[in-house]
Structures are given as structure tokens and as C-alpha cells.
Amino acid sequence: MHLVCNGPLLRKLANMKLIIAIIRPYHLETVQAALETQPVSLTSVSEVVAGARDPGYTLIYQGREMTVRKPKYRLELIVDDFHADDAVEAIRKATAAGCPDHVSDAKIMVLHLEDAE
Secondary structure, eight states, rough: EEEEEEEEEEEESOOEEEEEEOOOOHHHHHHHHHTSOOOOOOOEEEEEEOOTTTTTEEEEEEEEEEEOOEEEEEEEEEHHHHHHHHHHHHHHHHHHHHHHGGGOOOEEEEEEESSSS
């Protein structure tokens, strides 16, 4: 059993999930606003670069051609089992806003945490 402080209440939670989402920079504010309504215990944001599938763009710097990878953000959230699906859906909807057919381009992974404290 793990103890998690969520606002003024301290409650016991049996299982926790780690949600990792890779999003485009212009979606960060929308995702953060969507997650404000979710009971998220911990949020971390890191800047990462796109992988091999997203080649980026080329530019000429001091006479040399360089390939620049597109920056993205990696969000890490810890939520309890009961709210994991809601948090994932909030991220999906926030990153799908303004996209054709409302398809999210975020990469979302959910991992089970064994010994979270």
C-alpha cells in the first residue's frame, strides 16, 4: 500500500501508473491545462529530440549543411490506477485539438509502478 498526497487529503493507493507522453512543443500548454482537472501526483517535463522516423530539417550554418532534429517534450506523470485512463484520454484529446480528423500525434506509454512511494 502506498501513500500519496493529493492536495489536502492523504489517501492510500494500491497501484500506481507512470504515464510517459511525447508531445509537440505547441501542445504543452493545452496538455497542462487538460491535466489540471486530473488527480496527477507528479508531473515532470523534459525537452527531447525527435527520433529517426522524424528526420527534422536541414539548414546551412557557416557554409555547412546541418540536420536539425525537431524538439519535442516528454511528460512524465504518476497517477493511480483509477485515474490512469482519464489522464491518457485528457492527453490524447488535448493533442488532437486542431488536427485533421482529431487524431492525436502524441506517443503515450503507460507503465505499472511496483514500489512507488
